[in-house]
Amino acid sequence: MTQTVPTRDRLLDAAERLFAEHGLDGTSLRRITTAADANLAAVNYHFGSKLELVRAVFERRLAPMNGERLRLLDAAVAAAAPAAPDLRAVLHAFLAPALSLGRKDGREFFVLIARAHSTPHAEVQSAIVEQFGDVIARFGGALQAALPEVPLPELFWRVHFTIGALCHTVVNTDLLRLASGGLCDDADETAVLARLLDFAVAGMSGGAAR
Amino acid sequence: MTQTVPTRDRLLDAAERLFAEHGLDGTSLRRITTAADANLAAVNYHFGSKLELVRAVFERRLAPMNGERLRLLDAAVAAAAPAAPDLRAVLHAFLAPALSLGRKDGREFFVLIARAHSTPHAEVQSAIVEQFGDVIARFGGALQAALPEVPLPELFWRVHFTIGALCHTVVNTDLLRLASGGLCDDADETAVLARLLDFAVAGMSGGAAR
DNA sequence: GGATCGGTCAAACGTTCGTTTGATACGCTT
């Protein structure tokens, strides 16, 4: 039986799914290569090592997501120029691509990202952080412009809280559905985004919002 | 050289620290027993297995924290009775013990808890969730009373966001200090709690706060 | 048509893991 998808891609797909499901250390190359219908040596041949495979899995998803974030931010800044960008528009540019990725084909990947963020491996951690340099710098400036009355340290803290809400939402929606007894439905992505945006805008502007 | 601290406790201390530092799978019984100045077989003798050791590490910290949460909630409810409890007081009862635990002797433990929350091991996961049954039920009711105008599903979502902000704050303050270039100082616990409370109150009440 | 190269394969490498075992030492009670 011939494979139409290249082995390298099948390895990435299988690794992403299994990493998210069982963690980095909990997923052996044997499970990955078996799931990808490839030979055990395939990972070391195509990627060099397990660590390089992990890095490849991350880069495949993170680059498009952060690119989309910056694209939306540019649009929001341009729409408001020369005035300060709208807070909700900036937060939308930051939250929407992540929320979207966390629910499409990248659902499992986002679980993985959150787990890897607290991984014991320093190499993995730094490999991820590198992908966010531009995003941090650009959004920091935009938020400062949108909320000029908020002191900079205060702003950082609130962004920190917002990121926490975002990550927890993407990763643990199952937990919410469970805790709410099925009351909370996460099927409607735009509704979830709207709720998260409401929460973030209110929190970011410190109760004096709108 | 005689040990004044029982081996069992030394094992718990070493395991908590190493689990938080290197993850559950990344920490071998050999490292734990070496750090605890105990024999390799000590874990299996005192706890039966590595999994039981993990459960013991969790229970030692979670039980007091959730107990303190419920105690503070009782006080907040009693203080306002027969009127509805104050939103900020309820959120304080929920957030303060967790934030406090995440910064005292339990600092490393809280990192561990956040990591274990997304652990691949189902046994570990369920062992943690069991510890939160009472807290979820009690705080759910109190928040509903404090925010009668917010529909129940909406309420669950906002609690979900708040928990995300809390976890991210406790676990990743180092990341914030780094990203802010030292602007954000987390040394003052009451100040951090105040900021988190401001954010949560604003977000929970949906911009119409105070 | 022989050589070359990317890709795949089974098999084995050495290491580390959690757990088990049997012996040994200490502090009780009788």
Next chain:
DNA sequence: AAGCGTATCAAACGAACGTTTGACCGATCC
């Protein structure tokens, strides 16, 4: 002093891990 659990110890167990090796296959090029 003898007997008996409790606790600790070194040593070994089998299993699973990431990685390496050398042979094999098919397409492409000279």
